[in-house]
Amino acid sequence: MTLRPLGALHRRLWLPVVYWAVGALLLMAFSFPMVFMAVSSLKPDDQIFLDLKTMNAFLPTGDVSLDNYVGVFARVPVAQFLLNSAFTSALVVGLGLVVNSLAGFALTRVRWRGQTVVLGLLIATLIVPFETIAIPMVFLVSRLPWFSIDSAGLQFQEGLMNTYAVQILPFVANAFSIFLFAQYFKSIPRELDEAAMVDGASWWRVYRTIVMPLAGPVVATAAILTFLPVWNAYLWPIMTVQKEDLRPIQVGLQYFFQENVEWGQIMAYTTIITLPVLVMFLLFQRAFVASIASSGVKG
C-alpha cells in the first residue's frame, strides 16, 4: 500500500531530472561545436592544436586575443561580404514571400483548369538537384537581358553575370515555398473567400486582407527555408559572380584555405558569419519553432 505512492513520488522526482539531463546532453552536443569555434577563434593555431585533446578546447585558455579577428579583417573584406549576403538574402526572402504566396494562392484559391497538373509539375521540379541544372542556368542567365543605372544613365546589357540580380532573381520563385503556401492555403476555409466576394472583394483583396493575414506560420516557415540556402549560397555565386565587391559571405571562407592554413582565422571568420544567423534565430525563436512544428517541416 505504501509502495505505490512512493513510486509515484519517485517518478515525480526523477522525471524532471531525466528530462533536464537529456536536455543538457543534447544542448552540449549541439552547442559544443559552436563553443569550440568561438573559443578557438581567440587562440593562436598552436594553442588550438595543443588543446584539442583536452577540455581546454572549449575554454579560452592560453594566449587569448583578438588577433585572428584582426587578421580576418585585414585579409578579407568581411563587412562587404556580410552586406552582400544580407542584401541578397533579404531580397530573395522578401520577393520570394510575395511571389510564392501569390503562386500558392492562384494554385489553391482560384479555380482554373489544369491547376493540379501545374502544382504537380512544380513539385516534380523538387527532385532535380541544383548541381544538375547549375551549368544550364549559368548559360541562361548569361544571356538574359538586363539593365543597369550608372553615370551614363540607363544601360541595357546582355547577361546578369557579376550583378546582385544574378544572385537574387533565380531564387525568388521557389517550388517548395509555393508548395508550402499551397498546402497551408488549402486549410483556410473557402467560405471566407466567398463571403468576401459576395461583398465585392477582388481576388487581390481576398489574398491581401483575408488569406495572408491568416498565413503567419507558413510565412515564417517559408522565410526561414528561403533565407538559409541563400545565406549559405556557395556554388552559384562562384559560377556567376567574379567581382570581389559582389561576393557573398560563404565564398569568402575559401580565402583562408591556402597551403599553410591558419585555423584560428578560419574559426574567427566562421564565428563572424554564424553570428547573424544565431542572433536571428534567438530573436525569432518562438516563431521559428511554432512555424516548423505547425507545418511539420524539417529545416
Added chain:
Amino acid sequence: MKFSKPGASVALVAVASLALSACSSPGASSSGPVDVSLWTHAAGNPAEIALIEELTTAFNESQSEYAVSIEDLPQASYNDAIVGAAAAGDLPCILDVDGPVMPAWAYAGYLAPLTVDSAVEESLIGGVKGYYDDTLYSVGLYDAATAIVTRESILSEFGIRVPTVDEPWTGEEFDAALATLQSSGEFENALDMGTGWTGEWYPYAFSPFLQSFGGDLIDRDSFETAEGVLNGPEAIAWGEWWQGLFEQGYVSTKESADRERFAEGTVAMQFNGIWAAKTAADTFDDVLFLPTPDFGAGAKIGAASWQWGISSACENPEAAQAWIDFALQKEWLVRFSNETGNIPATAEAAAESDLFQPGSPYLQFVENSATLALIRPATPAYPVIAKVFEKAAADIMNGADVQRALDAAVDEINADLAANNYYE
C-alpha cells in the same frame, strides 16, 4: 503577416527591381587604354596577390595601349568559377591554371596557345611549361617541389645514410630506415606523409612513388588506357608497399591536416612541399631536405604548379601575351621566388634568388625539381584520373585489397576515356 498598406508588395517588387539595377556593375569604360581582364586563384594569399598587383601595375605603366585589371578568386572555388564563366562566354583574357588541369581546359577550348619567344621557352624549367598536344598553352613563374624532410641528428643517431639525387635511397634502404626509426620507440611514427591533406595532394605527392615503382596513372604512349600501368605488377608492388607503410605503423592512418608532428618531434621524417620548408628550417637548425627514394624506375617527384594562360575568348591576345612576356622577365621571377618561397622558372633566376644561394638547404628542392620531377599526365582526363587515384590510394591505405582497388580505378578511368571518345 499583415499587409496594412495597399500595394505594399507591388512597391517591394518595384523598389527591389530598382535596387538590383542600381547595384549592377557598371559597363566598361569606352576611352583610354583597352581593358584586359585577368583572373587569379590567389585571393587570400597576401604575398602572391600583392606581387601580382605590383607586376600588373608595372606592366600597365610600361605601355599605354592596355590596362590589365585583376580579379582575384579563392583557390578552392577557382576552377568552378572558370567553368561557370566558360558556360556564360565570360572568360577573362589572362587566367592562371593549375598545371595538371591545363590539358582539360585546352581540350574544352577555354585556352588559346601561347607564343612565347623560343629562347625564353627554352630557358624555362620543365615544370613550368604546360604542353598539351605538343602545343604550349601555359607557363608558370615558379614551380613547387617535394622532398623528404628530416634532421641530420636523427639520421646520424640511427646510422642512416644521407641520400643525394645521384645516389638516392633505394626502396630497401628507405624501408630499412623506416623500420629502424619506428622500432627505436622514440617516435610515434617514422614518417608523416600528409594523408590528412586531400584533393590534388594525393596524385601530386603520391603518384610519383607509383611511378618510381614503374607504374603510372595512364599509359603515356597512347593516353587511351590505364590498363597494365595502374594495375600491372609494378603498380601492385607500389600498392602493397603503400599499404605496408600504414600496416607496419610507419605512417599513421589518422594524420591531421595541420602537419605539426615533425615540428613536435613525434615523427622522424616528413614528406612535404617547398611551401613548408621555411617552417621546418626555422624549427630545427639541422634540418635536411632529401630526394625521394628510388624504387627501381628512378626517384620521382611531382611537377607543375600554377601557370598563366590566355583564354580563347580573349579579344586582345597580343596584350595578354605581352603581360605574360613581361612577367617572365628575370626580375619578376626572382621576386616571385623570394616572396612566395617557390622555385623560379629559370636557372638564371634561381641563381639570383635569395633562397637558393650556394649552401642553402633549400637548394635540394631545385635539385629535386631539375632531376626527379615528372609532369602529371598531360591529358584532359587528368581531373578524373586524379580523383580516381586519390580514392584508390585512400582505400588501399585503409586496408582495401590492392589488386581489386587498382582494377576498379583502371575500370573507372577507362570508362571515362571511352565515354569521352578518348578525348580526341
